Amino acid sequence: MKTPAQSLMKFTSMNLAALVLVLTGASTTVIAQNGRIETGQLRSLAAKASETVDVNLEENLMRMATNFLSSKDPDEAKAKDLVNGLKGIYVKSFQFETPGQYSDADLESIRTQLRNPAWTRLVNVSSKKDGGVELYLMQAGGQVTALALLAVEPTEITFVNIIGPVDLEKLTELGGRFGIPELDIGIPRVKRKN
């Protein structure tokens, strides 16, 4: 027979577990709604990679960088225009010497976050030989609020996460810059008034 103290302990521990679950879920939802994808689990790949690119640009840092972008340089001017209004750009890229240095399990946590209904998968191309690309968008009120791109190649993994009102037209124009041709990946253009 249980004593009242034991019953109280059990009740309290159950309540605490429920609270922890609720808080974890809430924090995940907040992160998901924010558009920021946690990439901490990719850190293990850095040890295997021969080259790593890690860019973490918060809003204030980006604003600071924007002040240094020249309006005379066409590339920088375009970048300045594109970055305006963004809240963060996060890029992680790993290059490996040989194929087979990573597995799908390494990317599973990112894909799990992107399975959240707040995200819409726009492009998903995969090939066993060359790898694949997945492009996700988060929208609110007919406007893109975040973008996530996961490009997987045999010897390279790149994950891009852009937070903020991404202008798809400008992003498509970006493809014509930096020596890369314009894109035609079927991104639905947001209708503009007038």
Place this chain on the structure above:
Amino acid sequence: MKNENDYLWDKTEEPDPEIQQLEEILGTLRYQPRPLRIPAELRTERERTFFRSSAARLAVAATIVLLLLGLGVWLGLQRLQRSQPQIVKNRDAETKTNSAIAPTDEHGSSRVALPSVEPKHKAIGGPHRRGFNQILLTANSNRRRNASIRNQYLVARRQKEAEAAKDQLMLALRLTSAKLNFAQKKTLNSRDEIHNQHKIG
């Protein structure tokens, strides 16, 4: 007037035998000039402490230290006095330059240079007070110089950070652009494949 017996007065009369006897007894105790002899057992060895033994040397050393200190202070003050007029001279030169290049406004009339807002440090009191003022002045100018150096350092550091952020931003955009291009290529390839399959079918 003379007494009957003046022996006790000037020893001219016959001495009384009783007095003579007394004289003989007490005569052994009369004063005899001889040097004082201190008994050997009463002589004690003086304690020779460190300070007593090296007092003279200590005094000399202290004098030298004091002299050196005084010399150092004097040299420091001399240097301050020499550098102070330099600063004042520079200030005067700056004021002159500023007044010489006093900007003219849109109407062509030159603006009158305002007098310096900096408080004038009056040399109240004697040379000591003046020296103290000079020390304060130097300390203030040093503080100002340090603050400006710190500001310059902060500005340079911020500029460096901003430039690094710019490089990162451009790198991120280039990578994003390249990957979008990769996605485009993949999409086009898969479209062509589907199209070809339809044609064959």
